[in-house]
Amino acid sequence: LDCPNGELTKKKFIQVYRQFFPNGQAEAFCTHIFRTFDADNSGKIDFKEFLMAINITAKGNPEKKLKWAFKMYDIDSNGSIDRQEMLRIIESIYDLLGATAAQNAPNGAITNRDPNDTPESRTAQIFAVMDEDNNGVITEEEFIRGCMADRVLYQMLTADTSDPER
Template identity: 85%
Template sequence: MGCVSSKKKLSKADLQFLQENTEFSKEQIVDWYEGFILDCPTGELTKKKFIQVYRQFFPNGKAEAFCEHIFRTFDADNSGKIDFKEFLMAINITAKGNPEKKLKWAFKMYDIDSNGSIDRQEMFKIIESIYDLLGAGVPQNEKTNSNDTPESRTAQIFDVMDEDKNGVITEEEFIRGCMADRVLYQMLTADTSDPDR
């Protein structure tokens, strides 16, 4: 027990699938896998472990609510656990994907009930979780705008994105809105690059 020979191996089928469906090289996939198995010896990342790891990046914020949304989006098969394929596919999109792929992934996170559109309550829940995640870590001298609340940010996003003013944002409206507004793109995808590049 605990010896190297009992360590889970990446199957050839999974390796081939990931080579064909991500921008990672074979060596990078193997490196990612070794790190994943080191942290998750069972080959699956639980929600509890995910929150525990994520919390390390935001020690002054409340990570739980935001982690719930990210975990749900990573957990493509809704099993309650993230396997290595789900993990690397999501990492590929968030780290290496083109802007439209990143936006499609982000849309899934914001569309909490998976009905194909984002209503104000869904947007508010995500924005509020982002504020909770970052809020405690923002230095007091940067908190100059007391009108910048999750409610006001949600209203601002809907003013820009809800083109037909029907109270919901479709995936197309979400993508167009983010592509047209660099600040929105960066905020809603947590990507600091320019989407036009």
């Protein structure tokens, strides 16, 4: 990783992600991650922002990780996640992992993915669990409670493989 001035541009950030996910499309997901890392909205991630984000995502307690993840899902920063925001992030995750490419595989191709597992169906499942008051948006509190109550959701929405403390 070559950042002689101590700042990481979005372009360089995407290049790094592509190395880890060569079979997927990294751009959309990286845009969301980059926005969340770039705390001062400068268009670059400086060393301090990078360390803070890595510290939270790698070593933070489950609630801190979830607050950080919520910021990523809350694309317009209005304090809640609507269905469109959730769908955009879920689609970008599927693209990153190459999941949507599996959907478009030729007939008879062997894939490990359930054809009913779409970003739209996943978004609907998440809202069914998390939107406690059925008002069409997920608040930070609903997001945290929903993830803490469901290990699979926690791991999927935070990209974490550890078990959240209960």
